[in-house]
Amino acid sequence: MFFCPPLEVLYSGTCMRFDYVWLRDHCRSASCYNAKTNQRSLDTASVELDIKPAQVRADDTTLYLTWPDGHMTRYGLQWLTQNSYEGQKQQLVQPRILWNxxxxxxxxxxxxxxxxxxxxxxxxxxxxxxxxxxxxxxxxxxxxxxxxxxxxxxxxxxxxxxxxxxxxxxxxxxxxxxxxxxxxxxxxxxxxxxxxxxxxxxxxxxxxxxxxxxxxxxxxxxxxxxxxxxxxxxxxxxxxxxxxxxxxxxxxxxxxxxxxxxxxxxxxxxxxxxxxxxxxxxxxxxxxxxxxxxxxxxxxxxxxxxxxxxxxxxxxxxxxxxxxxxxxxxxxxxxxxxxxxxxxxxxxxxxxxxxxxxxxxxxxxxxx
The missing domain is CATH 3.60.130.10 (Clavaminate synthase-like)
Known part of the structure; x- marks a missing residue:
């Protein structure tokens, strides 16, 4: 796995690129996302468009980002792979069998x-x-x-x-x-x-x-x-x-x-x-x-x-x-x-x- 600014992640053979504002907006912490309703709580318009994390680290399964205000965001690397643009390009929304x-x-x-x-x-x-x-x-x-x-x-x-x-x-x-x-x-x-x-x-x-x-x-x-x-x-x-x-x-x-x-x-x-x-x-x-x-x-x-x-x-x-x-x-x-x-x-x-x-x-x- 490898990452560099803005953020490039290589995982399971997929090279993914993320903008920091996207990573802040999709945070799944309790204060940003309501797990009971599966709805976003974070006010997206309040996120600075030029936001950058103060610290980025990762282990074998998880990406950790600490933001300037001290808030921490955790992402499973498998979740990122499935939900990245690069991952979506490789997936069909609905598998079909075409026929004559x-x-x-x-x-x-x-x-x-x-x-x-x-x-x-x-x-x-x-x-x-x-x-x-x-x-x-x-x-x-x-x-x-x-x-x-x-x-x-x-x-x-x-x-x-x-x-x-x-x-x-x-x-x-x-x-x-x-x-x-x-x-x-x-x-x-x-x-x-x-x-x-x-x-x-x-x-x-x-x-x-x-x-x-x-x-x-x-x-x-x-x-x-x-x-x-x-x-x-x-x-x-x-x-x-x-x-x-x-x-x-x-x-x-x-x-x-x-x-x-x-x-x-x-x-x-x-x-x-x-x-x-x-x-x-x-x-x-x-x-x-x-x-x-x-x-x-x-x-x-x-x-x-x-x-x-x-x-x-x-x-x-x-x-x-x-x-x-x-x-x-x-x-x-x-x-x-x-x-x-x-x-x-x-x-x-x-x-x-x-x-x-x-x-x-x-x-x-x-x-x-």
Whole structure:
């Protein structure tokens, strides 16, 4: 281990650099941090920006800093490694398995039984692990009712109420001003791109279908985006830097809405370049007026490359939803669509709060 001003620490093969104001601000002593509430007590604005410790020393496991006022800060070196910028650059916020049709089918991901899901933490944990890794997960043998579908949803999270209400029924009656409320095919897309924060998770349960067609399409948007990153890095960069507007204007019977959401197609964490959200919906993309004219054609080219990846047949997974089988989709990752259908078809579903889904996952010991 080695350190020098401002402070450079080499530990377990990781070379870390710390500003002294950061080290003072993150002190975990009883006067600076409330261990019962896991909240900071120190007034960060009271720390001098040019603060320097009067003394620095370390042993095999701990770094000790004594500040000019006599206050002592202790850091475990393992904690520093995990929480340093250099350490975070080497870590994924959420581990995932990227997939196309072949990869997903060969993984033989199992569905979770309804009662196991509702009544045991083991069943819930297995389901959430599948969801976190693949972005889709299934619960089988669910009674084909709106009420039981709602029970399944609430097992994981609070239902996110939107302009569509809490639980919604999707039929082809065009009761809402959206193509989803028809019998037409829907190309792959993510939902609620016109929200400032698109809904994080949604579920679908086919309660009834008297007709043909209507298979559901799911595509791992992160797999497609990763192909773009590998083979066309400049296009990946463009799609992650150019903000676009998405818009939903509705004027049908009692539903009057005008929603606008702004953000790039690909969203990445700046410190490790990990992709965390894809916002892709050609139906709801608004007028492109946030891009200078000399960038427009490059953006269209990059968008075309991503679209071609998303539309590769080998990347498509087709699922026939039937009564009793509930499908959950990570709306920040997995695109969904459907083929056209005939007859009466009723889909029940809702949106869930992403924060609550991840909270439940962490409480069950999963990395999320």
């Amino acid at each position: 049709e072949k990869i997903y089918k060969e993984a033989n991901v199992s569905s979770v039984n309804f009662l196991d899901f509702l009544e045991t933490n083991e069943g819930l944990r297995e389901f959430l692990q599948n969801f976190l890794l693949y972005g889709i997960a299934f619960v089988d043998n669910v009674p084909a009712t709106r009420e039981d579908t709602e029970r399944v949803a609430k097992r994981i999270s609070h239902i996110r109420e939107t302009i569509y209400g809490k639980m919604w029924d999707l039929t082809s009656d065009f009761s809402r001003g959206d193509t989803a409320y028809t019998k037409l095919a829907l190309d792959r897309h993510t939902d609620t791109t016109y929200f400032q924060e698109p809904c994080g998770m949604q579920l679908f349960h086919c309660l009834r279908h008297e007709g043909t067609g209507g298979r559901t399409l799911v595509v791992d948007g992160f797999y497609a985006a990763d192909q773009v990153r590998q083979h066309h890095p400049e296009d990946f960069e463009l799609l992650s830097n150019v903000p676009l507007k998405h818009e939903y204007i509705e004027n049908v019977s009692a539903s009057q809405n005008h929603m606008v959401g702004i953000g790039p197609v690909l969203n990445v964490y700046p410190w490790n370049k990990e992709l965390y959200m894809i916002r892709y919906n050609n139906y709801d993309r608004s007028v492109i007026n946030t891009v200078p004219y000399n960038v427009v054609r490059s953006w269209y080219s990059a968008h075309r490359i991503l679209t071609n990846e998303l539309r590769r047949p080998e990347n498509e997974l087709w699922v026939k939803l039937k009564p009793g089988k509930v499908m959950f989709v990570d709306n920040w990752r997995v695109l969904h669509g459907r083929e056209s259908f005939t007859g009466y078809r009723q889909i029940c579903g809702c949106y869930l709060s992403r924060d609550d889904v991840l909270n439940t996952s962490r409480l069950l010991g999963l990395k999320a």
